[in-house]
Amino acid sequence: MSALEEARARLRVEVASAARLIAPVWPVERFIAVNPLHGLVEVGFDGAVDQARRWLRATGYPGRDDLRDALADGRIDLDDVRAVLREQLPLLCASAGAAVGAGAVAALDVLVADLVHGIDLPDPDHAPRTAAERFDAIHGTALAVTVDAEVSRWSALLTQPSHGPLGFPDRHLGAYPAWRGVAVHDRHLRRLVGRAGVAELGSLPDRADDAIDLALRRLGIKPADRAQELRGQLARVPGWAGFARWCDEWSSDQDPVQLLGLLDLLAIRLSCESLAIDRATRSVPDSAAAPVAPAPPISTARQRATSALASLGVAEPDPATVAWAGDVLSALSDGRRGQLVLAALELGHRRELLTTLGPAPAVGPAHVAVQAVFCIDGRSEGLRRHLEATGPYDTFGFAGFFAAAMRHRPLGSNESYPSAPVLLSPAVEVCETPTPGAEAVAGRRLDRQRRSAATAGTVDAMAHGPLAMFALAEAAGWVLGPAAMLKTIRPRPRARVVADGTRMAIDPADGSGFSLEDRTLVAETALRTMGLTTGFAPVVLLCGHGATTTANPHAASLDCGACGGNRGGPNARTAAAICNDPAVRSELRGRGIDIPATTWFIAGEHDTTTDEVVLYDLDRVPVEHRAAVEDLASDLAVAGERNAAERLARLPGRTRTRSARHSVQARAGDWAQTRPEWGLARNAAFIVGPRDLTRGVPLDGRVFLHSYDADADVDGTALETILTAPMVVAHWINAQYYFSTVDPDLYGAGDKTLHNPVSGIGVLVGTGGDLRGGLPRQSVMVGDRREHEPLRLLVIAQAPRTRIDEVVARNPILRHLFDGAWVRLTARDRVDGPWHHWTPGQGWQLDSDQSNRARLEEVPA
Amino acid sequence: MTRPGLTAMTRIEIVVGGDDVAAVTEVLTAVGATGYTVFAGVSGLGHHGFHQGRLLFNDRDGLRMVLAVVSHDLAEAAVAALRNLLEERPGVLFVSDTYVSRPEYFT
Numbered sequence: 001m002s003a004l005e006e007a008r009a010r011l012r013v014e015v016a017s018a019a020r021l022i023a024p025v026w027p028v029e030r031f032i033a034v035n036p037l038h039g040l041v042e043v044g045f046d047g048a049v050d051q052a053r054r055w056l057r058a059t060g061y062p063g064r065d066d067l068r069d070a071l072a073d074g075r076i077d078l079d080d081v082r083a084v085l086r087e088q089l090p091l092l093c094a095s096a097g098a099a100v101g102a103g104a105v106a107a108l109d110v111l112v113a114d115l116v117h118g119i120d121l122p123d124p125d126h127a128p129r130t131a132a133e134r135f136d137a138i139h140g141t142a143l144a145v146t147v148d149a150e151v152s153r154w155s156a157l158l159t160q161p162s163h164g165p166l167g168f169p170d171r172h173l174g175a176y177p178a179w180r181g182v183a184v185h186d187r188h189l190r191r192l193v194g195r196a197g198v199a200e201l202g203s204l205p206d207r208a209d210d211a212i213d214l215a216l217r218r219l220g221i222k223p224a225d226r227a228q229e230l231r232g233q234l235a236r237v238p239g240w241a242g243f244a245r246w247c248d249e250w251s252s253d254q255d256p257v258q259l260l261g262l263l264d265l266l267a268i269r270l271s272c273e274s275l276a277i278d279r280a281t282r283s284v285p286d287s288a289a290a291p292v293a294p295a296p297p298i299s300t301a302r303q304r305a306t307s308a309l310a311s312l313g314v315a316e317p318d319p320a321t322v323a324w325a326g327d328v329l330s331a332l333s334d335g336r337r338g339q340l341v342l343a344a345l346e347l348g349h350r351r352e353l354l355t356t357l358g359p360a361p362a363v364g365p366a367h368v369a370v371q372a373v374f375c376i377d378g379r380s381e382g383l384r385r386h387l388e389a390t391g392p393y394d395t396f397g398f399a400g401f402f403a404a405a406m407r408h409r410p411l412g413s414n415e416s417y418p419s420a421p422v423l424l425s426p427a428v429e430v431c432e433t434p435t436p437g438a439e440a441v442a443g444r445r446l447d448r449q450r451r452s453a454a455t456a457g458t459v460d461a462m463a464h465g466p467l468a469m470f471a472l473a474e475a476a477g478w479v480l481g482p483a484a485m486l487k488t489i490r491p492r493p494r495a496r497v498v499a500d501g502t503r504m505a506i507d508p509a510d511g512s513g514f515s516l517e518d519r520t521l522v523a524e525t526a527l528r529t530m531g532l533t534t535g536f537a538p539v540v541l542l543c544g545h546g547a548t549t550t551a552n553p554h555a556a557s558l559d560c561g562a563c564g565g566n567r568g569g570p571n572a573r574t575a576a577a578i579c580n581d582p583a584v585r586s587e588l589r590g591r592g593i594d595i596p597a598t599t600w601f602i603a604g605e606h607d608t609t610t611d612e613v614v615l616y617d618l619d620r621v622p623v624e625h626r627a628a629v630e631d632l633a634s635d636l637a638v639a640g641e642r643n644a645a646e647r648l649a650r651l652p653g654r655t656r657t658r659s660a661r662h663s664v665q666a667r668a669g670d671w672a673q674t675r676p677e678w679g680l681a682r683n684a685a686f687i688v689g690p691r692d693l694t695r696g697v698p699l700d701g702r703v704f705l706h707s708y709d710a711d712a713d714v715d716g717t718a719l720e721t722i723l724t725a726p727m728v729v730a731h732w733i734n735a736q737y738y739f740s741t742v743d744p745d746l747y748g749a750g751d752k753t754l755h756n757p758v759s760g761i762g763v764l765v766g767t768g769g770d771l772r773g774g775l776p777r778q779s780v781m782v783g784d785r786r787e788h789e790p791l792r793l794l795v796i797a798q799a800p801r802t803r804i805d806e807v808v809a810r811n812p813i814l815r816h817l818f819d820g821a822w823v824r825l826t827a828r829d830r831v832d833g834p835w836h837h838w839t840p841g842q843g844w845q846l847d848s849d850q851s852n853r854a855r856l857e858e859v860p861a
Numbered sequence: 862m863t864r865p866g867l868t869a870m871t872r873i874e875i876v877v878g879g880d881d882v883a884a885v886t887e888v889l890t891a892v893g894a895t896g897y898t899v900f901a902g903v904s905g906l907g908h909h910g911f912h913q914g915r916l917l918f919n920d921r922d923g924l925r926m927v928l929a930v931v932s933h934d935l936a937e938a939a940v941a942a943l944r945n946l947l948e949e950r951p952g953v954l955f956v957s958d959t960y961v962s963r964p965e966y967f968t
Contacts, residue, residue, distance in 0.1 A: 005935065008891040009942035016884035017949055039880070209891065249883045399918070423919040525917060717917075725918030810913040812878070813922040 008209045011226075015212075015262055018230035021055055024250050025242030025773035027257055027761040030565040031556040032422050033680075035735035035822075036747050036774065041813075044820035045792070050335055055129065055235045059743040061338025062345060062790045063120045069786075071116065076348030078112060083848075084343040085111050092331055098324045100314050105321075107328045110308050114329050115340060117311040118304065123334070129232030131219045132273050135280065143280055147273045148236055150192055152769055154179055154268055155240045159258045159759040175264035176208035192272060194279035201275065208267035215270035219277065233269050238746070239771030240265060243761060250422070254415070257761055301326045346791050346824060351849065353685055353794065354826070354835055356699070361692035361831050364394045370632050371532065372541040375400030375560060375568060376704040376726055378683050379608040380545065382646055384705070385696065386639035391631070394537070395691060396530050397705035399726045400544045400562040402575035403526040406430045409512070410570070411502055412446050419563045419571055421729055430574050431512040433505045435619065441501025496612075496633040499619035504574045506581065519578045520587040526575060527593055529718045531690065531709025536599040539628050542576045543604040543613065544568020547679075551671035553757045554749070554776060558608065558679050561729055569605035573616050576603035580620075600625045604636075609668040609677045610661070611640035611647070647701070650678060652782050674752045674778040681780055681788040683737060686730045688722055689798030692831070704730045710799045710830075719799055720807045723814055727795060731823050734793035740775040741790045752776040797827040801836060801844055867960035870967060871936035873929045875943055876903060877952035879921045884946055889929045892938045895967055897929040909951055930959060930967050 020039035026032040035041065040048035049060030070076045085108060086093045097106040128134040132144035158168065158175045168178035183189055184202045193201065205211045212230075221229045234241040240260070247259040305325035309317045317325070332340070369392040374380035376397045384395040405420035411432040420426045434442035506513040514522065527533055532540075546567030547558035556565040563571055578584055579601040588595060600622055604615045613636040621629050645660035651667070652675065667676045678701075686704040687694060694705060706722050713719055739747035749755070749772035750765035758764050762771040780788040797804060804827055808814040817823045818838055825838035826847075835847040863869070875885055882899060889897050903924040904914030912924045931939060936956070943954055961967060 002934075002938070005892045006938040006941060009888045009938045010945060012887040012891050013884060013942050013945045016881070016887070016946065403918075405918070421918060423921045425920055720913070721917045724913075724916045724922065728919065728922070810911045811916075811922075812909065812912055813919075815910070 004210075007213055011209050011212060014227040014230055015266065017227045018234055019241070019245055019262055021051065021231055022234050022238055022241040022245055023773075024246040025239060025762065025771065026246055026250070026422075026565070027243075027255075028553050028757070028763060029556055029760065030417075031554055032565050033557065033561060033733040033736035033775075035732050036739045037735070038732070041816050041820060041822060044816075045822050046335065046339060047820075049338070053123070053335075054126065055231060056238060056746060057123070057126060058739075058746045060739070061335075062341050062742055063338070064115070064118060064341065065120070066786070066790065067116060067341045067344060070345055070348060075352070076344055078116075080344045080347045080351075081112050081115060081340075082108060084340050084347060085115075088336070088340060088343065089331055092328065098321050100309075100317065100321060105309070105312055105314060105325075109312055110305075110325050110328045111332060113308040113311045114304065114332060115337065118307065129235055130229060130273070131221070131277060133232070135277050139280070141280060143273070143276055144236065146192065147269065147276055148770070149768055150188060150272055151265070151269045152237060152240060152764075152771070153188070155237075155243075155260055155265065155771070156758045156764070156768075158264075159243075159260050159761055161256075161258065161760055171258070174208070175258070175260045176211065176267045177206065179264075179268050180204050180206075180211075189272070192279070193275035194282070196282075197275035197279050200278075201271070204271055208261075208263040211267040211271055212263065215267075215274040218274040219270070230266060233266060233273075234262075237265075237269075237770045239762065239773050242773050243771055252418075252425075258759070301329065305329055342790070342792070345789070346794070349684060349789070349791050350794055350824070350826065350837075353703075353796070354847070354849075356697055357693060357796075358697070359832075361690075362695040362697075363692060364388075364695060365392045367392055368394045368537045369628055370394075370539040370541055371396065371537040372543060372632075373398050373402070373530065373532075373707075374543050374606065375545050375562060376686075376706045376730070377545060377560065377562075377608075378680055378699075378701045378703055378705075379677075380543075380606065381699050381701050381703055381705055382643040383606060383611065383613070383636075383639055385698065386642040386646075387635060388695065390635040390639050393632075393635070396532060396707040398526060398530045398707060399729070400560040400568040401571040402542050402544070403522045403529075404430070404514075404571050404574040404578065406514075406571070406574060408432070408566075408570045408574075411442065412449055417564075417566065419566050419568075421562050421725060422564055423725060423728065428514050428518065429512050430514075430570070431505045432502050432570065433511060435501055435503045438501035438619070441499070443501075445500045445502065496637060497615045497618045497629065499617065501619075503617065503620070504570065504577050506574055506577045514578070516583055516587065519581060519584050520591075522575060523579050523584050523588060524591055524593060525721070527579075527588075528712070529721050530707035531712045531718070532707070533593045533712060536595055538598055538600070539625055539632065540579070540599060540601045541604055541615070541632065542572040542579075542601060543606050544570075544572035545606040545608050547609045547677060548607050548668045549609055549676040550669055550673070552676065553755060553763050554752075554779070557775065557779070558677065561733060562726070567605060569603065569614070569616065572603035572605060576601040576617070598624075602629060602632075606640075607668075608679075610664045611644040612661075613637070613640055647677070650787075651675065674776075675782075678787065679779055680733055680737060683730075683734055683793075684789065684791045685794040685796060686727055687796045688719070688727075689796070693798055708797075708799065710803070713799075713803075716803045716807055719797075719803060720811065723795075723807060724811055727823070728813065728817070731793050731817060734791075735822070736775060737780060737788050738790045738792065741780045741786055741788045744774075744777050744781065748772075748774040748780070749776045752778045792822065792824055794824040794826060797825070798831065799827060800829045801827050864960045867962055868964035869933070870930050870959055870961050870964070871933050872955075872957045872959035873931065873936065873939060873943070874926060874955040874957075875947075875952060876907075876924055876926045877946075877950060879923055879925055881946070881950050881952065882925050882927060884950075885927045885943065888939060888942045888946070889927070889931075892931065892935045892942070894929050894931050894935065894939065897927055900926040900928070907951075907953070930961060932964075932968055 023034050023036045023038040037048040052058040093108045095107050097104045128137050132147055136144050170181040171178040184198055190198050216226055244260050244262045244265045248261045305322050309325055371394050373396040374384055387393050401420050405424045405426040407416040407426050407429045408419040409416035409431040416429050418426050505511045545560050549555050559565050560568040585595050604613050606613045615633055641661050644664045648660055648663055667673050682702045684702045688706050688708045706726055754765045755763040818825050819840045821840050826835055828835050836844040839845050902915030903926050904912055916923055
């Protein structure tokens with residue numbers, strides 16, 4: 001065994017351990033909302049927040065201001081605050097109070113007073129995390145930020161696209177070798193490390209892992225402390241570290257980005273830092289400055305206790321009472337206080353939502369002309385509600401990729417992109433091709449694309465790619481380009497119903513697509529999971545979604561998460577084509593799903609910024625269904641207008657235009673508009689159940705809605721599919737919004753107006769610094785006012801609790817999410833059953849409002 | 862024990878969560894393993910409860926088993942590092958002797 005190999009292997013484990021603190025950050029062009037503490041999900045929500053507080057200096061809970069705002073606008077009341085205190089501190093709340101004058105003050109009252117009226121103080125100084133921070137603490141220098149700036153600069157340079165202005169001769173060997181090859185010539189680095197350091201730069205090891213090992217030894221880091229040091233290094237640049245983690249664990253060979261892995265990043269950081277400290281050590285006089293003492297605490301326990309008593313009307317408490325109150329308040333550490341505030345907010349939200357849902361189901365229309373399936377995305381909720389109010393429509397919710405996990409190659413593209421939840425790695429490619437006999441029509445669409453590309457200045461006419469699938473192979477006349485470019489410049493359809501001479505080639509016999517077995521699986525999975533296996537309407541709409549915005553680096557954050565941050569139209573078209581495929585229908589009949597010959601599936605796409613819905617492939621709709629499709633298109637336009645008006649009420653900025661439609665279109669096309677729509681701000685819940693549970697209920701776009709029929713799901717497969725995939729994605733989205741709201745400076749991407757797109761992969765705020773993951777401030781706030789309410793996702797399921805228990809028991813990810821309190825869970829066994837709440841460590845608890853009613857009913861008159 | 866025509870090597874099998882596969886393959890690559898095999902859809906009963914196998918819409922959250930065959934002199938480094946990994950992460954590690962017919966594939 002070689003000691004070197006052993007060291008290299010051990011380092012890999014140390015890096016993996018350190019990196020668990022950092023969530024992957026996707027390139028912004030395909031922004032994916034992730035839980036920023038994804039790597040810590042197994043330690044539970046509170047444990048993860050605590051680790052993030054220590055390592056990332058992050059805030060993980062809403063504060064007293066959020067509590068006061070919620071009390072002021074009636075979302076919660078003081079009884080909610082008392083309820084969560086009694087639940088979390090039962091013994092203390094039940095303990096004896098203190099006599100004050102002629103009366104008494106209860107411990108519970110002191111706790112409520114401090115929670116509601118106290119002041120949130122900044123966290124005290126934290127212990128240093130890295131060698132440079134320790135050096136700075138002793139010598140009063142600013143090495144740590146200098147190293148951060150240097151490494152961030154190099155990270156941005158190294159991730160430049162390959163055709164960028166800078167050339168790294170050794171870039172093909174990896175980011176660290178590329179940096180090492182030019183580092184000695186860089187004058188910024190020479191200033192940082194000094195002359196002796198430059199010589200060392202020139203003799204750094206060839207490999208990143210060896211460079212890390214050398215630097216750690218140079219810094220004197222003991223073996224047992226190496227993982228901690230690495231964690232601290234990554235914690236100083238969580239944005240670049242997150243991108244590096246994406247490069248290592250989520251990127252694929254087909255990703256056109258310059259990779260920067262964790263080993264590269266750490267090798268560059270630690271090499272710079274160790275040499276910078278060496279240089280600084282030589283410069284520090286022997287009589288080094290004494291360690292800088294931490295600032296004294298702003299408020300003492302005594303002041304806090306006195307303040308709480310004062311808010312209870314106890315103006316001049318005696319010392320014994322103050323001491324008693326101080327003892328009571330010692331139970332309210334910063335972390336515990338945050339847990340209580342969050343619990344109170346969530347209690348109010350849950351009560352309000354369950355009340356809004358109401359006890360009685362609302363049955364759909366007797367005759368249904370169209371069954372419309374929308375993505376579970378909360379932005380579909382309003383459109384579904386307005387559409388159902390417009391005509392004989394029934395709506396369903398299903399993840400917007402409609403079970404067609406694929407790589408999509410748009411018309412005219414020479415590459416494909418994954419269009420599926422990021423939890424999947426699709427291998428099947430589905431191409432958009434000219435419909436035989438309609439090549440001329442397809443050609444006109446390509447002409448429009450080419451003109452758009454020329455306008456955008458991104459034409460790459462000399463790219464080469466396979467043309468065999470095209471009937472017309474005039475390379476000079478066609479745009480061939482990367483999929484990422486073509487999907488963004490595709491001209492917006494002018495009509496509500498589109499027939500542009502193209503189709504999705506779903507059958508390998510047509511050049512791409514799924515085998516018959518896989519096509520059947522797509523259809524069966526989608527239909528069974530949402531409980532649509534009988535009673536098909538004459539028309540079934542599968543409607544994906546996307547967003548149209550201008551000059552928006554975060555555009556992908558508004559597109560469909562179930563489609564990997566892309567528009568969902570291609571998946572909807574693919575799934576609709578599959579469901580119309582006679583061969584597939586024949587197979588489905590053998591599996592107990594009989595789609596009548598009189599039923600036609602049509603695809604659409606909802607633009608969530610403009611609330612326009614486009615329906616595709618009109619040329620394929622049978623004559624007998626065209627009137628219904630035209631009616632649907634008209635009703636979708638009406639529903640869209642109403643939904644836009646509803647949304648506009650929450651969007652800041654005056655609208656001077658005639659109609660809601662014009663207002664939202666103007667926002668979509670305004671390059672200076674930092675908030676074209678609210679996206680998934682205010683998301684708070686995920687409902688699994690039949691439409692009857694939510695029909696007609698105004699849910700304000702705050703809820704993911706997934707259709708589920710417990711009676712049809714005998715073995716729990718559909719429930720398991722929903723909870724282990726769409727629900728997990730919804731949790732990631734919810735967590736991204738949550739953390740971007742409670743700590744926008746650390747978890748969020750800062751102010752959009754200061755964004756500087758870099759390397760095509762992300763944004764900086766200003767001209768340098770860490771890559772900024774997360775959501776911009778404008779996505780969750782208006783000025784300093786929080787638009788997004790920081791609440792953990794509440795899953796509400798209408799399903800037998802025993803079935804839920806079985807599904808959770810065999811899926812560790814669900815055990816972590818529910819038992820770890822990342823996701824709240826409420827369920828009822830059947831439509832007329834009482835709600836029960838899952839409480840970690842205690843199991844199912846009957847909803848207290850219902851238990852109170854039951855107790856009252858038991859009391860004899 | 863020797864087997865005529867075959868070369869003795871060490872077989873390493875490790876069952877870990879999907880999120881830890883990258884760390885395992887990094888370790889194997891770092892010690893010089895020339896390859897490895899990753900099995901998805903692993904289900905079973907373990908120390909922390911039952912684990913479902915392949916999930917329909919989620920390739921990431923299930924268990925995986927990584928199998929690698931390395932020469933004896935590389936095995937010690939790999940096993941040491943993987944044991945370090947399992948001090949923090951759930952999983953099980955199996956190390957056994959095996960014989961291969963094409964040693965050049967593994968060195």
